Amino acid sequence: MRLGLDIGGTKIDAVALDADDAVLARVRIPTGFGPAAVLGNAQSAAIQAADAAGVGPASFASLGIGIPGLVDATGGLVRHAVNLGVDELDLGPELASRLGLPVFVENDVNAASLGAYHLLGLDTSAAYLNLGTGLAAGFVLGGELWRGARGTAGEIGHIPVDPAGEICACGQRGCLETVASGGWLARKWGSAAPFPVLDVFDRADDGDARAIALRDELVGGAAAAVRILVLTVDVDVVVIGGGLSNLGARLLDRVATALDDQARDSQFLASLELSSRVRLVPLDQPIAAIGAALAGRPAGESIRI
Amino acid sequence: MRLGLDIGGTKIDAVALDADDAVLARVRIPTGFGPAAVLGNAQSAAIQAADAAGVGPASFASLGIGIPGLVDATGGLVRHAVNLGVDELDLGPELASRLGLPVFVENDVNAASLGAYHLLGLDTSAAYLNLGTGLAAGFVLGGELWRGARGTAGEIGHIPVDPAGEICACGQRGCLETVASGGWLARKWGSAAPFPVLDVFDRADDGDARAIALRDELVGGAAAAVRILVLTVDVDVVVIGGGLSNLGARLLDRVATALDDQARDSQFLASLELSSRVRLVPLDQPIAAIGAALAGRPAGESIRI
Numbered sequence: 001m002r003l004g005l006d007i008g009g010t011k012i013d014a015v016a017l018d019a020d021d022a023v024l025a026r027v028r029i030p031t032g033f034g035p036a037a038v039l040g041n042a043q044s045a046a047i048q049a050a051d052a053a054g055v056g057p058a059s060f061a062s063l064g065i066g067i068p069g070l071v072d073a074t075g076g077l078v079r080h081a082v083n084l085g086v087d088e089l090d091l092g093p094e095l096a097s098r099l100g101l102p103v104f105v106e107n108d109v110n111a112a113s114l115g116a117y118h119l120l121g122l123d124t125s126a127a128y129l130n131l132g133t134g135l136a137a138g139f140v141l142g143g144e145l146w147r148g149a150r151g152t153a154g155e156i157g158h159i160p161v162d163p164a165g166e167i168c169a170c171g172q173r174g175c176l177e178t179v180a181s182g183g184w185l186a187r188k189w190g191s192a193a194p195f196p197v198l199d200v201f202d203r204a205d206d207g208d209a210r211a212i213a214l215r216d217e218l219v220g221g222a223a224a225a226v227r228i229l230v231l232t233v234d235v236d237v238v239v240i241g242g243g244l245s246n247l248g249a250r251l252l253d254r255v256a257t258a259l260d261d262q263a264r265d266s267q268f269l270a271s272l273e274l275s276s277r278v279r280l281v282p283l284d285q286p287i288a289a290i291g292a293a294l295a296g297r298p299a300g301e302s303i304r305i
Numbered sequence: 306m307r308l309g310l311d312i313g314g315t316k317i318d319a320v321a322l323d324a325d326d327a328v329l330a331r332v333r334i335p336t337g338f339g340p341a342a343v344l345g346n347a348q349s350a351a352i353q354a355a356d357a358a359g360v361g362p363a364s365f366a367s368l369g370i371g372i373p374g375l376v377d378a379t380g381g382l383v384r385h386a387v388n389l390g391v392d393e394l395d396l397g398p399e400l401a402s403r404l405g406l407p408v409f410v411e412n413d414v415n416a417a418s419l420g421a422y423h424l425l426g427l428d429t430s431a432a433y434l435n436l437g438t439g440l441a442a443g444f445v446l447g448g449e450l451w452r453g454a455r456g457t458a459g460e461i462g463h464i465p466v467d468p469a470g471e472i473c474a475c476g477q478r479g480c481l482e483t484v485a486s487g488g489w490l491a492r493k494w495g496s497a498a499p500f501p502v503l504d505v506f507d508r509a510d511d512g513d514a515r516a517i518a519l520r521d522e523l524v525g526g527a528a529a530a531v532r533i534l535v536l537t538v539d540v541d542v543v544v545i546g547g548g549l550s551n552l553g554a555r556l557l558d559r560v561a562t563a564l565d566d567q568a569r570d571s572q573f574l575a576s577l578e579l580s581s582r583v584r585l586v587p588l589d590q591p592i593a594a595i596g597a598a599l600a601g602r603p604a605g606e607s608i609r610i
Contacts, residue, residue, distance in 0.1 A: 125454045137537075141451065148539020149430045150577075155536045158573060160529070163467055171571030224465070231460045232442075232537045234453020266476030268463060 001053075003046050003063040003101075004293025006111065006286060007031060007038065009083040014045035015289040016053035016060070021118075025052035026286060033085040042091070043098050057099045062296030064104045065091065066111025066288045073147060076105040104296040108288055109154060110145050113138030115291025116239045116281045124236040127154075127229040128281070131222060131251075132242035133183040135176060137229060145295070156228055157181065161221075176228070180221025182244055188214055197243075201250055218244075219251070223258035223274075230272055241281035252280045306358070308351050308365045308406075309598025311416065311591060312336060312343065312372040314388040319350035320594040321358035321365070326423075330357035331591060338390040347396070348403050362404045367601030369409045370396065371416025371593045378452060381410040409601040413593055414459060415450050418443030420596025421544045421586045429541040432459075432534040433586070436527060436556075437547035438488040440481060442534060450600070461533055462486065466526075481533070485526025487549055493519055502548075506555055520559075523549075527556070528563035528579075535577055546586035557585045 001024070006013040008031060016025040027048045032041045042065065050057045057063075069081030076092015096103040106114075113128035117140040120126075128138040135157035139146040146153055157177035158170050165174025166184070178184050186196035189211070193199035197218075203211035226238045244251055256275040263270040281287055306329070311318040313336060321330040332353045337346045347370065355362045362368075374386030381397015401408040411419075418433035422445040425431075433443040440462035444451040451458055462482035463475050470479025471489070483489050491501035494516070498504035502523075508516035531543045549556055561580040568575040586592055 139538075141446070146446065146538075149541035150539055152535075152577065153537070153539035155539075159464075159533055159536050161466060161468075164469065170573040172567070172574065228464055228533070228537065230457075231464050232458070232533065233444075233451075234455055234458035234460075236454035262477070268475040269477065272457065 001055075001060045002293040002296060003049055003057070003060045004111075004289040004291070004295075005042055005045055005063065005065045006108065006288035006292055007042060007065060007067040007084070008108070008288075009068070012041055012045040013286050013289045014049035015286055015293060016049045017290065017293045018053075021290075021294070023286070023290065025049055025054075026289075027052055031084060035086050035089045038081075038084050038086055039089065039091065039094055042095060046095070046099060057101060060101055062102045062104060062293075063095065063099060064106065064111070064292035064295035065095070066106050066108040066292040066295075067091065068108045071105055071107045071110075071151065073104070073106055073110075073151065076103060078105065102296060104292075106145070106292060106295045107138075107147075107151070109136050109138040110147060111292040111295055112241055112281075112288040113140055113239075113291065114145055114294050115285075115287035115289070116241055117291075118294055119282050119285055119287055119290065120237075120239060120279060122237055122239075125233070126237040126239055127233065127235040128239045128241055129222070129225055129229065130242035131181065131225075131240060131244035133181060135181045135221075135225060137225070139233060139235065141233070141235075156225060159228060161224055176221060176225060179217050180225055185214060185218050198247070201247060215254075219254040219258050222251070222255045223262065226255065226259060226274055226278055227262070227269070230274055230277060235277070237277050237279055239279050239281050241287065245281050246283065248280065248283065252278065306360075306365045307598040307601055308354055308362070308368040309416075309594040309596070309600075310347055310350055310368065310370045311413065311593035311597055312347060312370060312389070313413070314373070317346055317350040318591045318594045319354035320591055320598060321354045322595065322598045323358075326595075326599070328591070328595065330354050330359075331594075332357055336389060340391050340394045343386075343389050343391055344394065344396065344399055348400060351400070351404060362406060365406055367407045367409060367598075368400065368404060369411065369416070369597035369600035370400070371411050371413040371597040371600075372396065373413045376410055376412045376415075376456065378409070378411055378415075378456065381408060383410065407601060409597075411450070411597060411600045412443075412452075412456070414441050414443040415452060416597040416600055417546055417586075417593040418445055418544075418596065419450055419599050420590075420592035420594070421546055422596075423599055424587045424590055424592055424595065425542075425544060425584060427542055427544075430538070431542040431544055432538065432540040433544045433546055434527070434530055434534065435547035436485065436487065436545060436549035438486060440486045440526075440530060442530070444538060444540065446538070446540075461530060464533060466529055481526060481530060484522050485530055490519060490523050503552070506552060524556070524559040524563050527560045528567065531560065531564060531579055531583055532567070532574070535579055535582060540582075542582050542584055544584050544586050546592065550586050551588060553585065553588065557583065
């Protein structure tokens, strides 16, 4: 049995998995702000999930955590988790000593990558394309997370794709993130709608020309991200997740169509069969928390979900 | 002891490695054109390298081959090696039966990646950036070649980086290859010089404005390739090889400077320390033939060169 936490900007999503990796219990509590609050709430969430599963934390083989920011997966150290008010936090060792079980800490996109890979029953290689406020990716290669040599693999949102594009927050011009992220779409759309991306898609369906242009730019950017992931790493599957994945088929079908349209002018692209490699993340499951729980699993152990 | 062949457009470079992976003998013969010629000459090259090492082919544990085109590394099948006049060739099984030893066939860029990785004594993860007539990359991750799910990893030359760029031979617009390859540079320069890229660098040194612009575009494109490789896969090292690497420090220093210039405007890029990750391939060694020889090595066996 394993515990998993997905520590997000507003809430912590906690799950307890049974010996067959099925979700026994799920708990959500507010994240809080600052290192002390995040640490205390993570501890509470783990204990509450264990309680909800009817056992104490000590009954679990491990606790895995997905958290935004720069994560040193070996040492369990988290840095620059700006949205959580955390500059630096020794999250893994602290929680391990408080809870008395091994703790594994992963970047949130990596945790979600692992969750998506296993929930979709994939067995070759996959990229998880996180389309949310920003744009980033994670990789599962040969069944294992590929974190990169220095833990920063998948930062494809900051690949420049247009020398005449917008200046990105990272200081470069025309980054992929400036055309294919919820944050940039909301800024360009400029409406006060609670879900600006949904608003753009709805208005585009109504025939609004500016909404159609912005929607198509976003879809084209997502297709470009898929193309970059396959041309570089040649992953078998690209799983689209993140906040924008809640658009479901409204997003996925348009991305697949954009990929097919690009392939019509290029036999080379056509040979890569990009549209057939794209999948949507399961929308009804806490994939990042489940992936975090699985992060503690020894390499090579079989996974059944 | 192992044999390795690098089958190029004009010549086959063959090496015999001793038990410590040192080059015992090296032979070069013309490649020929068409499947029968390529197969016969590959067989001859292997036998001549073995002879030059003073033993018969049967004394070698394996023969590894690097060859352009689409390679099925499992089955030893080569397809679409256009420059060799080969549409389809069962190279691995044919040579194995003729020579009586195990034959491993790899894409030429993958073979060179493995050779560069081991000749430079790398031990983390690396990309090999092949700057030649075209632009492509290979990966060694965790000490092993990463070929991709379908054998096409590293095709980064066909990532579009400029919506206003040239139409690439692949049918897309503004591919990285159109700004950072010897073929495109030669076409844009238009001179009849035997080594057009060298001519551009020489004329740029003389102050020719058009040569300076073309040289800087090429260097910027090479820097963009490094950025894509690190942002996506987070390889520890990018080794620049291929025909353009013969420019040596004239190329490497400018690429490093271009990376540092980009990092001045972006704290994010600066944190990736891109310029410190770039190395030049050893210019005095037959890296692709050596890498091909190593391709037959069982995973995990220690390598001493």
